[in-house]
Amino acid sequence: MRVAIVGAGAWGTALGLILTRNAHEVLLWGHHPEYLRQIEKTRTNEQYLPGVPLPSEWQFLEKIEGAIAQTDVVVVAVPSKAFREIVQRLAAYRGIIVSVTKGIEYESGLTMSGVLRQCAPQASVAALSGPTLASEVARGFPSAIVAASEQLKTAEEVQLLFHRPSFRVYTSEDILGVELGGALKNVIAIAAGVGDGLGFGDNSKAALVTRAIAEIRRLGVVGGAQAETFSGLSGLGDLTVTCFSKLSRNRTLGERLGRGEKLEEVLQSSKGVAEGYPTARSAYQLARNLNVETPIIDEVYAMLYEKKDLADSLRDLTTRSSKPEN
Amino acid sequence: MRVAIVGAGAWGTALGLILTRNAHEVLLWGHHPEYLRQIEKTRTNEQYLPGVPLPSEWQFLEKIEGAIAQTDVVVVAVPSKAFREIVQRLAAYRGIIVSVTKGIEYESGLTMSGVLRQCAPQASVAALSGPTLASEVARGFPSAIVAASEQLKTAEEVQLLFHRPSFRVYTSEDILGVELGGALKNVIAIAAGVGDGLGFGDNSKAALVTRAIAEIRRLGVVGGAQAETFSGLSGLGDLTVTCFSKLSRNRTLGERLGRGEKLEEVLQSSKGVAEGYPTARSAYQLARNLNVETPIIDEVYAMLYEKKDLADSLRDLTTRSSKPEN
Numbered sequence: 001m002r003v004a005i006v007g008a009g010a011w012g013t014a015l016g017l018i019l020t021r022n023a024h025e026v027l028l029w030g031h032h033p034e035y036l037r038q039i040e041k042t043r044t045n046e047q048y049l050p051g052v053p054l055p056s057e058w059q060f061l062e063k064i065e066g067a068i069a070q071t072d073v074v075v076v077a078v079p080s081k082a083f084r085e086i087v088q089r090l091a092a093y094r095g096i097i098v099s100v101t102k103g104i105e106y107e108s109g110l111t112m113s114g115v116l117r118q119c120a121p122q123a124s125v126a127a128l129s130g131p132t133l134a135s136e137v138a139r140g141f142p143s144a145i146v147a148a149s150e151q152l153k154t155a156e157e158v159q160l161l162f163h164r165p166s167f168r169v170y171t172s173e174d175i176l177g178v179e180l181g182g183a184l185k186n187v188i189a190i191a192a193g194v195g196d197g198l199g200f201g202d203n204s205k206a207a208l209v210t211r212a213i214a215e216i217r218r219l220g221v222v223g224g225a226q227a228e229t230f231s232g233l234s235g236l237g238d239l240t241v242t243c244f245s246k247l248s249r250n251r252t253l254g255e256r257l258g259r260g261e262k263l264e265e266v267l268q269s270s271k272g273v274a275e276g277y278p279t280a281r282s283a284y285q286l287a288r289n290l291n292v293e294t295p296i297i298d299e300v301y302a303m304l305y306e307k308k309d310l311a312d313s314l315r316d317l318t319t320r321s322s323k324p325e326n
Numbered sequence: 327m328r329v330a331i332v333g334a335g336a337w338g339t340a341l342g343l344i345l346t347r348n349a350h351e352v353l354l355w356g357h358h359p360e361y362l363r364q365i366e367k368t369r370t371n372e373q374y375l376p377g378v379p380l381p382s383e384w385q386f387l388e389k390i391e392g393a394i395a396q397t398d399v400v401v402v403a404v405p406s407k408a409f410r411e412i413v414q415r416l417a418a419y420r421g422i423i424v425s426v427t428k429g430i431e432y433e434s435g436l437t438m439s440g441v442l443r444q445c446a447p448q449a450s451v452a453a454l455s456g457p458t459l460a461s462e463v464a465r466g467f468p469s470a471i472v473a474a475s476e477q478l479k480t481a482e483e484v485q486l487l488f489h490r491p492s493f494r495v496y497t498s499e500d501i502l503g504v505e506l507g508g509a510l511k512n513v514i515a516i517a518a519g520v521g522d523g524l525g526f527g528d529n530s531k532a533a534l535v536t537r538a539i540a541e542i543r544r545l546g547v548v549g550g551a552q553a554e555t556f557s558g559l560s561g562l563g564d565l566t567v568t569c570f571s572k573l574s575r576n577r578t579l580g581e582r583l584g585r586g587e588k589l590e591e592v593l594q595s596s597k598g599v600a601e602g603y604p605t606a607r608s609a610y611q612l613a614r615n616l617n618v619e620t621p622i623i624d625e626v627y628a629m630l631y632e633k634k635d636l637a638d639s640l641r642d643l644t645t646r647s648s649k650p651e652n
Contacts, residue, residue, distance in 0.1 A: 131532030142644040143529035168533075168644075201467035206457030206567035207494075210559050233536050236562070241532035244570040318468040318494075 001161060004029060004067035004074045006086060008036060009272055010048040010134035011100055012077030017138050018167050020055045027071060029061040031078070036060055048272060052138045064089040073161065075100060075128075076112070079273040080183075083112055087119045097123040098147075098158055102182040103275050104282035109289060111179035124154040127175050128162065129182035130233040131241035133248070137167065144168040146234040148178035170233065177229030180220040185239040186276030187283055187300050188212040189250035191317060192243035194303065194310050196251065197258015204318045208296070209243050215296050219283070222290045250276035257303070258310055280304050327487060330355060330393035330400045332412060334362060335598055336374040336460035337426055338403030343464050344493050346381045353397060355387040357404070362386055374598055378464045390415045399487065401426060401454075402438070405599040406509075409438055413445045423449040424473075424484055428508040429601050430608035435615060437505035450480040453501050454488065455508035456559040457567040459574070463493065470494040472560040474504035496559065503555030506546040511565040512602030513609050513626050514538040515576035517643060518569035520629065520636050522577065523584015530644045534622070535569050541622050545609070548616045576602035583629070584636055606630050 001024045005012045008030030016026045030036040039045050043054045061067060064086060067074050073096045078086050080103025090097060097120055099112035108114070116125045130145030137143050147158035147169050155171040163169040172178050191212075192205050216239070217230040229235055242248045253274040256266045267277065284301040287294040299317050302308035327350045331338045334356030342352045356362040365371050369380045387393060390412060393400050399422045404412050406429025416423060423446055425438035434440065442451045456471030463469050473484035473495050481497040489495040498504050517538075518531050542565070543556040555561055568574045579600040582592045593603065610627040613620040625643050628634035 131536070132529050133527070136527040136529045141527035141529055142533075142641075143527075144533040144644070201459070201462040201469075202567050202571040202573065203458050203462045203467055203469035206563045207468075207470040207559060209566050210457070210557075210563035213562070214557070231536075231540070231557075233533060236539070237532045237536035240535050240566050240570070241528050244566070245528040247528065315468075318470070 001025070001073060002027065002071045003161070004061060004071040005077060006064055006067070006074055007031070007077035008039060008045060008048070009077060010045070012075065013045045013049045013052075013054070014134040014138040015075055015077065015100060015162070016058065017052070017054070018162055018164065020057065022162065022164055024161065025057070025059070026055070027059045027061045027067065029064055029067070031082070033062070049134065049138055068093050071095065073098060077101060079103075080105065080112065080275055081278055084115050084119060087116055090120045090123065093120050093123045095123060096126060096154060096157060098126045098128050099179075100128050102129065102179070102186060103279050104183050104286060106278065106282045106285060109282070109286045111176060111183060113175050113179055124151060125149060125175070126154050126158045127179050128158060129178050129238065131237040133241065133245060135247060140166050142166045144170065144233055144237075146170050146172050146178050146232065148172040148175040148234070150175055172229060172232070172234070174226045174229045176223065177220055177225030178234040180223060180225055181216060181230055181235035182238055183275070183279050184216045184219065184283055184297070185242050186250040186274070187280045187297055188216070188239060189242040189248055190254035190274075190276045190280065190304070191296060191300050191314070193251035193254020193256075194258040195254075195314055197255040198311055198314055200314060200318065205243060208317060209239060212296050213239055215294050219287055219290065219292045219294055219297075222292045223286065250274045253277065263304065276300075277304060327351070327399060328353065328397045329487070330387060330397040331403060332390055332393070332400055333357070333403035334365060334371060334374070335403060336371070338401065339371045339375045339378075339380070340460040340464040341401055341403065341426060341454075341488070342384065343378070343380070344488055344490065346383065348488065348490055350487065351383070351385070352381070353385045353387045353393065355390055355393070357408070359388070375460065375464055394419050397421060399424060402442075403427060405429075406431065406438065406601055407604055410441050410445060413442055416446045416449065419446050419449045421449060422452060422480060422483060424452045424454050425505075426454050428455065428505070428512060429605050430509050430612060432604065432608045432611060435608070435612050437502060437509060439501050439505055450477060451475060451501070452480050452484045453505050454484060455504050455564065457563040459567065459571060461573060466492050468492045470496065470559055470563075472496050472498050472504050472558065474498040474501040474560070476501055498555060498558070498560070500552045500555045502549065503546055503551030504560040506549060506551055507542060507556055507561035508564055509601070509605050510542045510545065510609055510623070511568050512576040512600070513606045513623050514542070514565060515568040515574055516580035516600075516602045516606065516630070517622060517626050517640070519577035519580020519582075520584040521580075521640055523581040524637055524640060526640060526644065531569060534643060535565060538622050539565055541620050545613055545616065545618045545620055545623075548618045549612065576600045579603065589630065602626075603630060
């Protein structure tokens with residue numbers, strides 16, 4: 001198959017490598033033409049996925065619209081805040097569009113598949129999400145992920161595209177649950193990172209993760225997702241890796257805040273986008289709209305958007321009297 | 327209250343510190359009289375909880391039987407393989423006995439509370455379990471844990487005893503579920519550690535944890551526990567911290583195996599007991615008796631007791647085709 005990857009960050013690049021290993025043709029598009037040319041010339045993505053050589057077969061797309069006639073599948077791997085603007089350029093697309101972006105649009109409360117259905121109504125829409133740090137996937141470390149679509153057939157097509165021995169792809173028809181799990185865990189990871197930065201330890205992080213998956217499930221179910229999805233790879237699996245791995249971008253953002261850096265500094269100097277930052281605001285709003293109690297999300301929102309003292313927030317999270325599931 | 331702590335390892339000592347902070351009287355008993363005298367003299371438990379000064383008020387028990395007349399509560403914190411022999415000496419006890427030992431007796435398939443009910447039939451039986459690394463608890467890091475008993479009143483008495491701002495205690499009436507979560511996670515942690523030792527990365531560990539909590543829940547429910555208990559602190563919470571924390575003893579055992587050390591070497595040179603090793607055998611047997619499929623436990627059993635090649639086992643765990651929950 002011919003697949004366009006829209007977005008030349010770490011995750012888009014890593015997924016391109018999987019596709020090449022599965023003998024598909026890859027066409028890469030990136031936001032900065034100059035940087036894309038550098039990738040083409042050096043056959044490495046030095047800024048976002050350093051140290052990983054890229055295949056000489058990869059082609060490069062100057063315009064997103066070029067994907068429409070030339071490809072069977074488009075994988076969208078851009079930051080959530082740019083997502084709508086970019087997929088509007090795929091309005092006429094009739095193939096499969098796979099979102100691998102984890103976020104919730106603030107204005108609409110939609111996940112990326114919801115945006116896709118509005119902007120590219122003739123496309124088949126899927127999401128691919130799970131506990132998959134890009135650098136490990138790029139290096140062929142064993143990983144497992146979920147391909148989700150409201151149409152099982154579409155989910156299975158995406159599964160076939162990416163599945164290989166070291167990259168197991170499961171399917172789900174609960175695309176909303178898969179996407180909400182992936183988006184919301186980034187918010188929790190910021191709290192986990194703040195705990196790391198403040199030196200709160202692993203016991204409190206485990207308690208946080210336990211309460212968080214219940215909170216994510218509660219919000220997701222009221223939003224229309226299936227409860228059991230949050231116990232799977234794209235829910236619990238992604239939450240644990242993001243909260244515990246040193247490689248997680250959102251956890252790192254929280255850790256730097258916990259160590260005393262200013263939010264503006266951290267955002268400006270981060271490589272790639274920490275989606276937990278905008279998602280905290282979208283999730284806080286979504287929970288208000290759906291009238292769901294989300295104490296952890298609320299604390300992260302207060303830390304990031306209301307300058308609440310971090311230690312106070314973490315203390316509220318770890319010593320509040322609301323009962324966890326057990 | 328006057329509380330005897332039976333077992334002078336890291337966890338018994340850390341819980342003693344919590345009790346002293348809550349203004350209870352602590353009497354400590356340990357298996358090695360000489361080592362106990364050293365603790366008494368130096369007021370530190372240098373071998374198992376180094377660097378933490380112990381209260382001068384602590385008293386020391388020469389004989390376990392001394393606890394019977396002198397105390398309201400006995401906390402048993404000894405390795406599971408010594409548990410029955412030790413609690414037999416409390417046969418006449420009529421107070422509360424709290425097990426903080428995580429294991430399953432091989433011969434009987436019983437958790438420690440089951441052994442307690444057989445050996446001390448007049449006592450009120452409770453278990454205390456959760457994601458609580460001893461060194462963090464001793465240092466006052468925020469932690470949360472579950473006090474479980476078939477009698478809610480007993481669970482609440484244990485809760486009152488230990489609860490404090492930095493050590494939140496929740497209650498549960500599903501003592502079996504709480505104990506099985508605590509025991510079985512140690513088996514999974516060995517697999518997680520082997521993955522670390524072999525360099526499998528965090529993605530595969532997250533997938534392992536996701537599948538493992540479903541497997542633990544499946545086994546536990548057939549054994550008579552409540553499904554939701556495994557989503558709480560004593561299930562999922564303890565599983566995540568044990569699989570991800572560098573401080574976890576069972577994860578470390580697995581990591582050393584993964585790096586190529588021989589099992590006998592690792593067992594002999596480990597400080598304290600890695601309960602996952604005997605529990606792998608008990609859990610494997612329990613699953614056979616209950617006719618429950620436990621692919622992860624089976625692989626750990628095969629690695630530890632049948633000398634199965636570690637990389638083969640891990641590959642079987644990460645690439646097998648059985649579907650996770652999602």
